[in-house]
Every structure is written in C-alpha cells, then in structure tokens.
Amino acid sequence: MKKTGAQILCEGLIERGVEVIFGFPGGVLLPLYDTLPQYPELRHILVRHEQGAAHAADGYARATGRAGVCLATSGPGACNLVTGIANAYMDSSPVVAITGQVARPFIGKDAFQETDITGITLPITKHNYLVLETEELAQIIEEAFHIALEGRPGPVLIDIPRDVFTEEVEAEKLGITNHRYKPKTGGHTVQVEKAAKTIDSARRPIIISGRGIIISHAAQELTELSSKAQIPVTTTLLGIGSFPGSSPMNLGMLGMHGAKHANLAVNNADVIIAVGMRFDDRATARFDSFASEAKIIHIDIDPAEIGKNIACTIPIVGDARVVLREIARLIQPQTHDGWLSQIREWQEEHPLPDVEGGEELLPQYVIRKIWEVTGGDTIIVTGVGQHQMWAAQHFTCDRPGSFISAGGLGTMGFELPAAMGAKVGRPEETVWCIAGDGGFQMTIQELATIAQENIGVKVAVIDNRFLGMVRQWQEFFYDERYVATPLSGPDLMKIAEAYGISSQRVGRREEVVPAIRRAMEHPGPFIIDFIVRSEENVYPMVQPGGSLTDFVEPPSKILSLLK
C-alpha cells in the first residue's frame, strides 16, 4: 500500500506514543496539516508563536519523561523554534522538533521561506536530519525519538521538505533497522569499587545531585546512598526535586544563589559525589577554587561532561540509577555526626532571609504561601531571574519532576509555554507557573493558547516593575544605575480580561493566601498579579568571579558587622 510522507510522519509519531503536537502551520506544512484530521489520536495545539511550541514541548517532556513534539513551518517558523531548542539542549530535555522545508528542487535556491535550519541548529541539537528521501522518513522518525530519549536526552530536529509530505511511497518497504546509538549505562566495575572505597574512607562527604537523577529515575537509589552512609545532599537548580526537599539531609541548592551552608559544605568536603550534573559555573563559582580539598567522584552518562569544567578523581560513565544502586550496595553503613553538626552550625549562622517583611509584600512570601496552600503537591515552572531563584530557595520540592526551570540557557519567557506543556502532559496535576513581570511578557501571547484550549495553568506573576535580576546586579556592581531595567505596564488585569482569563491583583500580605485558594478552586487557568517590593534582592549571593564561599552581603548585614 502506498502512503504519503505526511501519513508516514503521523503514523510514526503515533507509533512512538505521541499524543500531542504543539505547532503552528505555514505554507510548506499545508499537506501535513491537511493530513492531520485522518489521525484524531494526535492532538494538535495551536500556539501563537513557535517559541511557545518549543518551550511547551520542553515543559511537556520534563513533566512526563516522554519526548515532547513541536512543529513549525520553514524559514521564520523554524527560526522561531531556535531559542526553545537551545533551551532544551542546555537542560537535556527530549524534544523532537519537526520543521517543514521548501520542496527539494528549491533547496539551496534561496526560495521563499527557505532557511538552513539543520545548519542553524547544528550546535544546539543532539542530532538533526534533513529528509531527502521519503523512503527514509519512517526510519528517521524512529531514530530521532530513540536519540532524543536515550542516554543524555536532548532535542532532535527533523527538517522535511514539502514534496516529501506529498510523495507517495510503498509503505511495506519501510523496514526499520537497528539503532547504532547505544549509550553505555553500567559503570565500570573497578571505578565503582574505587568510588565505594573512597566513600567509606570519607570524613566530610557530600552528594551534589543534578537533573540526571530525575531523568534516570534514581531518586530512590540516591536516598538509599545518602541514608546508608549518612551523606548530606545538595542539589543543583535542575536537581531540585531529585532528593526530598523536606529531608533534614537536604541542604538545598548550591551555587551562586545557593544556601550558604550548602556552599560551605561543598567547599569544605573531603569527598564529593557529583551525580547527573555538569559542574555549571553557576553551581561551582570559580572553577579553580572549587572544593580544592575534595576527592571528586563524578557520575554522568555523558562522557564529555567528565573533566570538562572540573577535574575529577574518579570518573564513572553510566546511568545514575544503575551506578548509584551498585555504590549503595558496596559501601559500609556509617555516620558522620560531627560533619553534620558542623553543617547545622553553618546553617544556623546563615539562615535564609526572612520572608515576612514589613509594609510591602515580599516575593519570597508569595512563593512560601504557594507552597503552603498547595502542600507542595504541584508542579512549579519558572523562567529565569529573581523569581526563579526565590522559587528555588523557598519552594520545598519533594518529588522528582515537580520543579521545571530554564536552567542552562536561562530563557526569559520559558515559564508560561513550558507550564502549558507540563499541564497538557500531566492534566491531573496542579501546575503553577511562577513568572517575572519581564519574562511573562516575552511569551505572553500563549495566554491565547491557554484560553482557547482551556489549559488550567495557574500563573503567579512576581511583579516588581523591574527586570529584577539585572537591576540587582546594577545595584551591586554598577552604583545603582538602573539602565534599561525599570518596566511600566501593561495592566495585567486588562491583559487577562482581553484573553478571557480570570485574574486577581494582590498587593497585601493578607490577600495572598485567599487569592492562591481562589486560583486553585477556579476551574481552568487563572492569573494572579502579585505586586511585590520592587527592589528586593536575592540572597545569599556569591560574588561573581569569586569562589563558592565569597558571599555578597546585604547592606543591613554590613552595617551590623561594622557596629
């Protein structure tokens, strides 16, 4: 039986378990869009900008652990995906991006809406394809999903010319061959044994847990390792949720805005077990002064991450779950009471700043209350900046996959479409999008998608009328010259009304909890505009360019030290 390229694509997607496509049509995609109604099992969600489609696919992927799919037309449509693909690449998110391309005879002729999207996305995809033979399409789809999900996940792009969608080929011939891409999952036995011995002899051990734990479903194994040898855990930003936030063994996040006691523990440790993390500079601060006394055991499925930023003592290439289970089995049970009480002491000396505040509403208070009202039983999605750091610090995440954030790329505007994708993927979950008033406007058009599809995302805009994180740096390092950071408008209530979404503005502490409750009880999407103190800063903060324990102190603290 003959099938068109469009049919092969749709059937390939269904075969791979795809239920939702976030897309936006265009000229070269017309044959595909015309074919979609033949496959009602594929739900198409029309976004309002292709960046929204890529972020939604990313949010969907992170919330479900399955690949998220976005679809865009050739030229501008494909280019608009780029930020979203780069974001997924940096955060190892399995996104399959499908783009239309001009018909094969027009490729290379600078045709209308032609762009070299495989060339453009070369350094930001795990792999990409330009389909030149319709007969190869089925195999390519199969491979693309395999590559996106296996090993260290990442985005894969498939660029499909218009005439491939319409060409008919014999479907029986489309044999799918075996995959060549097979990442190694079991750690090297000798290395694993060495790691276990090193952990046995550790006096001040610490685990740094990253997103790899969440991806490989290794949270249970991590808890076993931590409790068997009484090892405290600090997480990276994307590792939040990989270890229960409410556990006394969880020191919170490390890094530039990490907990001081976590940073102090890392830099004073004698053994660091770094799992599923890549020593991002925001997590380590200065590479050359990072944990100089420690033996570092680095476990990651991506060999290229090992030794890239930080030299390690014991490299282990493998799947976090497989390797941790083995290490946890080999190590001796032990206690580190002295080390833990030292860390507690640091913690008591450096508590997180107060969230209650004075007259003005504090952003941290809002985050804390969302946590209290939801009981932590929600997925949190953030963009980048101050609101992201406050969410990371003040929202206690106990479940893997419940904290979704634009980490590596630090993309403003990720939050709303990613929250939309997360909610589509996990409709039974409450999804809170924590947005800044700056980033919210970067992808605000997706409110139309949310309204049209009635996607019940709850949005908390942390509205401080500034591009807050940039303003904070201007305050600290540029003598408070607030160049291009103050924001005025728009009136988010009117915006919400225009999109047909219920909303409330909150400026006082006593209104916070009732508003959150109202949003939760409201069926469908809801926006709360929290008018918070405009010049609130994120603390703790590590001096940029400094080591993990060079903290920038708030002015009040400096004054009290001088007294």
Add this chain to the structure above:
Amino acid sequence: MEKHIITALVEDKPGVLNRIASLFRRRGFNIQSLAVGSSEQPGLSRMTIVVGGNSRVVEQVRKQLAKLIEVIKVSDLSGESFVSREFVLIKVKTNRETRGEIIQLAEIFRANIVDVAPDSLIAEVTGDEEKVESLIGLLRRFGIKEIARTGCLAMTRGERSGNGKHLL
C-alpha cells in the same frame, strides 16, 4: 603547543564534515589539519585530525567528537606506535642554473618531479611532517610559488585497528 593526532571513523553522509568543523569552532578547539576520505568499510569515512592543545583539551576533543551520532569511533594516537604521512605538492621557481640542484634535492628526499616549466617545477613528496618540512625549508631559498598539502594521515602499527566500538 602540543600536537595530537586523532582519527575518527564517521558515517559518510552529507553534513558530517560540517558537524565536525562546527564542533571544533564552537568549543574553541584548534585544528591544525584535517584529512578525510573513504575507509575500508563501505559507507564509512576516516578522518585524520591534528589538534593543538594539552592532553586535557585533546581528551575533550575526543569525547565531544564521540558524542556526535554519526561518529562511530575516535582514537587519540598519542602514546601509540603509529605511522603518519603527508602528501605535498610544491611549486618552486627554477632557472637553468638552479634546476639541477633542485632535482638533486628532490631525489635525496625521494620526491618526484611531476611538472617542469621554463621558470618553475612541481615536486611531489610524501613523508612524515619532519621530512616534508625539511624539504620545504631547503627549497625556500629558490623561491616557493605554491604549496598544497593533504594534511596528515595516520594509522597505528600492527594488529590494532581503528574499526572497533567507541572507546567510551
């Protein structure tokens, strides 16, 4: 700067060279030469890449290359026993007086004269880098008009072959 020779067995598909070149540019690795051609296996090409940098940099190069889906195997030949050769064409200025001497030099280096014109000749030479460089050095005083080099090709000696699985 240290030099390392890396060989890579890659799928012979459009865009593979672009992927590899893009990787080197993006990561700031320094390619000194890159040679590519078909291998003993149909559908696979072998690349020989000379990279500058310390062993930590070269380790990253190797791992980043190995991450590319279309790269089948990467080997760093440093520390191995290997043969390396380069093929070079050199166009040298000549006249009646110098032609004889140039031909003599070429003979010593087992270079062939492949073209002779009234005021120049082309010598082809094969050898390791040292041999090629010393011939070029000797010919320089006659005036070199043009040089074309293939870049280094290399292969480990004896039993070991570059066809197996990924090193990692």
